[in-house]
Amino acid sequence: MNATPPPPRYVAIAEALRARILAGDWPPGHPIPTEASLMAEFGCSRMTVYRALWGLAEAGLITRRRRAGSHVAAPRREEAVFGIHDIEAEIARSGAPYRYERLSRALRPAGRAERARLGLAGPAEVLALGARHFAGPRAFVLEDRLIHLAAVPAARSESFATVPPGRWLLSHVPWNEAEHRISAEPAGAFEAAALAIPRGAPLLVLARRTWSGEVPVTAVRLCYPGPDYALVGRFRPGG
Amino acid sequence: MNATPPPPRYVAIAEALRARILAGDWPPGHPIPTEASLMAEFGCSRMTVYRALWGLAEAGLITRRRRAGSHVAAPRREEAVFGIHDIEAEIARSGAPYRYERLSRALRPAGRAERARLGLAGPAEVLALGARHFAGPRAFVLEDRLIHLAAVPAARSESFATVPPGRWLLSHVPWNEAEHRISAEPAGAFEAAALAIPRGAPLLVLARRTWSGEVPVTAVRLCYPGPDYALVGRFRPGG
DNA sequence: GAGTGGTCTAGACCACTGA
DNA sequence: CAGTGGTCTAGACCACTCA
Structure with a gap:
């Protein structure tokens, strides 16, 4: 005892x-x-x-x-959670006009792969979203997102036609735990078309999963075209 | 006043x-x-x-x-400075035998591009190193490094034939400030040959510059082949 | 001006652990 | 078991800034 x-x-x-x-x-x-x-x-x-x-x-x-x-505190920018200052902030500073475009929206029971992506054990309903983010005329990131509706019921009635889901989620589920995974992958047919790059060109892929407490909230995959973009972080042992 | x-x-x-x-x-x-x-x-x-x-x-x-x-404190592993648990640690855990191979070593005055890479204003001498790291039979990372000899004079007499420069530097200049840059790039002829992958295949490139105080110490570029490897980090707002 | 947080003091007791 | 760090107290003064 x-x-x-x-x-x-x-x-x-x-x-x-x-x-x-x-x-x-x-x-x-x-x-x-x-x-x-x-x-x-x-x-x-x-x-x-x-x-x-x-x-x-x-x-x-x-x-x-x-x-x-x-x-x-006001929630930090989603990207800042990584402790990394990234491209979108740079683009905002560069003054290029930002534009968001929703490509797809589907409400459905989570399939096997989608449950795995969110880290869910049992059945669940998800909102699947596809979107592009532009800096000026150029698509600089392709977004593929799942939202766990049980964790964020308000997302069910949101179209995300004009509001980027990342920003919307931040204002509705401000405090998250996040896991990031960064890799380099060749562009498939879909990514190549969406980003206007050749098939097989390198993509910087940032996959992020977030939880609120123990409940998975969202899983997102962000594809940045080739060597044009980079994640930058600066660290000192002394903080 | x-x-x-x-x-x-x-x-x-x-x-x-x-x-x-x-x-x-x-x-x-x-x-x-x-x-x-x-x-x-x-x-x-x-x-x-x-x-x-x-x-x-x-x-x-x-x-x-x-x-x-x-x-x-004992210095942290070089990779841990990033706050990211990475591939090399995973490889060590997987039990695959680790092997290091020096590809090149050159002592020379820093050229214009090398000074820029290290962030040096004036003339300086550098040690340029090329190396591969293997997990079992497979090269999993290609290393291209510059060492600023004025900052680490002891490196001048070190061959780095068997000791990886990252590990050697950690034991000689334990406390650094570091800047990381992560991008995805297509493999050039040299990278493709060294890593046994096709030309143009995606590389995950991690470029790191470190300082000791205000003095640049080393600049290293690590190329990981394609989608096989990823950097993973987990973060909470609550620490 | 008044109320808030930021810093600091001079004590105290306790938990842990290496000699 | 003695010395170290970890926690805590009941005060104090100051800087800042909103009302």
Whole structure:
């Protein structure tokens, strides 16, 4: 009957607040109680509360400002989750006009491969989307996405004809865990046609799966044409 | 004459310790003074020292254990700097025998393109290396590396005939800042021959530049054949 | 100006673990 | 078992910034 040792109180406080944020009780922008009131709520000193809030701020879940107080942070850009500054941000900076085009939309029970892609064990309904993103006249990324409707019921009635699903999802399921997989693959017939490149040309493929808690939310495959685009990241051991 | 506001004391303490580690005064494994002695050295309370050491531990520069004290951490694997668990680790786990083969070695003044690759303004001497890494009979990565000899003089007398330069560099210049660039490119004649793949086949190219402080150390270009390999990373907003 | 977070102090007790 | 780090307290002063 060995009980696990109780976590430090600052961890317990941070987890309690994190749970309320992840559950959606506190949406982005919602104020966090002040340190003084958290001291009263949890019956501990201010340093302990401070340390809990510090961890949440460092993790990016909340923002803290003097006098203004602490608030649930606005969700980061989907791409920024990777810790990598990527192409779309560069394109936005370059000033080329951005355009989104939906190619396909289908609502259906998930097939075997689709369940595997989302990491689902049992039957489920999915929304399958195909789309292109343009910088100026040029398609710079091809998107192939599955959305797990049980996790995001509101997506069922969304057409995604003009709103990119990535952006829409961020505003509806802001806090995710994500897994990324980057590989290089030859363009198939579909990719080649959609991106206006030769068949067999190299594609930079970024596959991302996201969860909210334990529930799979979406699986997306982004194909970038050839050597024109790259993911860039900068890191220091010292942070 | 506005002086910049002084940094918090815990930041100043952390920077002082970080400088000694990055300068190599304290090699990996070297003990960090105890909190008590740092309190005396910097004339502050234990919480302040603790916070400085906490930041360094979180950044991975030091390890902390009760009773044993704090020590400079062993350098992370080069690939782990990316925060990405990659192929080579998987290959090691799969049990396939690893083999390294040097293809070329040249000591020369850096040309214009090489200076640009390293991010050097003025003239410099470089060691240019070509190598292959095998998993069993199969070449899984082609390496093309420049080493800035002024930053790592000891490399001049190293043949790298049997020791992979990445591993050698880690043990000689353990603490780096790194920039990564990932792209997909078609295999040229040289890459195709070296990796035994068709010309034009997709390559996953990881280009990494590292600095020690402000000094460029090395620039490496790693080519992974086609869709067989992928970089995988997992991230949570909550850390 | 008042209330918030950011930093800091001078203690304290505890858990862990290497000598 | 003694010394280390991990946590916590009950204060304090300051900087910033919104009302």
